[in-house]
Amino acid sequence: MSPLGERLAADLRARPRHFAELVEAHPAVAWRDFLKAWGEVRTLSTLGRDDHGRYRMNEPAGEHGPA
């Protein structure tokens, strides 16, 4: 994954965000580069959505078992 893709994934691990919030967090990135990096993030099996339509990173299965 590209460094920008890693940063977008880290943004989502920190907290759920709307797509536009991700865009706003990286204003200096060329649009085409942003779309390519987002395409990388979209392929992650841990990418999910919350009830508000925000993207989030789900914990990988088995990393945290039930308490």
Next chain:
Amino acid sequence: MKQGFRDVLGVLEQAGELRHIKKPVDPRHLSALAAQAKEATFFETIEGYPGWRVASALVSTRKRLALAMGCSEADIARRFEEGIRRPIDARLVATGPCQEVVLQGDDADLTSIPIPLMHVKDGGPYISATMVVSKDPEYGRNVGSYRMMYRTPRETGIDLVSSSDMRRYYQRALDAGRPLEIAVAVGVHPYEMLAASYKAPIDVDEYAIAGGLHGAPVDLVRCKTVDLEVPADAELVLEGELLPIGWTADEGPFGEFSHITGDVKWNPIFRVKCITHRRDPIFYMLQMPWENDWLAAPVIEAAGLQALRIASVEPVAIRAPIGGCCYWTLIASIKKRPGEGKNALLALLSVAEVKLAIVTDEDIDIYNPDELDWAMTFRVQADHDVLIVSGARGKHIDPSVRAWSLGKGGLPTTAKLGIDATIPEGVPKEQYERIRYFAKDAVRLEDYL
């Protein structure tokens, strides 16, 4: 010869309804800038996308829709009716400008197109001005319009939740375990968009309806990688297939035609095989909700006229106002005989999801809100002239039907309201004699300035 997308730009230019933006614009800012302009917008330089230009808001007002249709604002429904009454079959041609550039393999990369981020809560950048072609072995060709959300350089989401012929085609392909080939044309004449959004019977070719609207056949070219045909003069074409995964991929939210942000939906995925476009392509960013709404207006108004005629009521004028998203509200003036105010209401409320209908007399200009208010003030007694129909079919996207409380698969119902603002039976017309200024025709203000 039929008109194309670029001819509409020319018509708008001549009418002073097209604003050129010469400074470079980032695709992230296209939507906000288009929304601030009073005119349609033409962005001549797109940052990071040399050779591309972007047009938007071509039919964001009734005036611009009428200009594109070559008729008066009052006549868009009748113009649409004329077109659908006399379909003209499309014509296959060998080549077209939409295939001047052909990108396949790794070059078929959606990031090479300036797909804009349009709204604050959208699930991603969207292609909003699509004309999507598909084919079923039994039913034949279908053309519709479906929003597409960028996912990866080779994939988009596509909103296929609502009932449609293409949804049926996809379900049949899914049942057979195969993908459904589709082609997506972007940057076509509003007549093609109107034909695509018109719910024609499954055996009617929407290209023939577009031909009827143009008064000339639509020229089609064969796609490069799928067994489908697209308008030869389109600006951009995406060829590929809907994957046989069913309604499993997240798509949305998107700024809906109801002027409200929608929800995340579960939809199929479109995988791109080939991109073709003109040498100097113009990306069409359909401005939500306005262009989507106005493209529905001729269809819903024509349905209203037809319903009135079936009810043996003579319509004078009809209007689907933008406040009702050109979908939920119909206002009509009629040549009334006793009882026909109510008959007209019943007819109009039977049209699709229309939930508010107002009927008035032929002397009222229904395009003038003040005139309409006056008629509703002085020709309506609420205990006699208001109809409420409970439990009619509703639409999920209307928050007032509380669709969220229905559970998965639940279908909403709605109440419908009709207001008969025609002169009540038994009230002489003389009671409505308007005041007239003495000597109005004898003197002219400019002679005294």
